[in-house]
Amino acid sequence: MAKTKVIAVANLKGGGGKSTTVYNPVNGLALDGKRVLLVDVEPPRLKM
Ligand SMILES: Nc1ncnc2c1ncn2[C@@H]1O[C@H](COP(=O)(O)OP(=O)(O)OP(=O)(O)O)[C@@H](O)[C@H]1O
Numbered sequence: 084m085a086k087t088k089v090i091a092v093a094n095l096k097g098g099g100g101k102s103t104t105v106y107n108p109v110n111g112l113a114l115d116g117k118r119v120l121l122v123d124v125e126p127p128r129l130k131m
C-alpha cells in the first residue's frame with residue numbers, strides 16, 4: 084500500500100502567504116508524477 088503523507092500549512096492571519104507557499108511544491112510533485120491533492124480552505128466569515 085502506498086504511503087500517504089499529509090502536509091498542512093496553517094496560519095490564522097489572512098493574506099500571510101499560505102496558498103502561495105503551497106502551490107509551487109504541489110505543482111512540482113505532480114510534475115514528478117506523484118499523486119497529490121491540494122485542499123485550500125478558508126474559515127467561514129463571521130457575521131457580526
Ligand atoms: N513570499 C512572498 N513574497 C511576496 N509576496 C508574497 C509572498 N507570498 C505571498 N505573497 C503575496 O501575498 C498575497 C497573499 O498571499 P496568499 O494568497 O498566498 O495568502 P493566503 O495566506 O493564502 O491568503 P488567504 O488567507 O486570503 O487565503 C498574494 O498577493 C501573494 O502573491
Ligand SMILES: [Mg+2]
Pocket residue numbers: 101102103123
Ligand atoms: Mg489562501
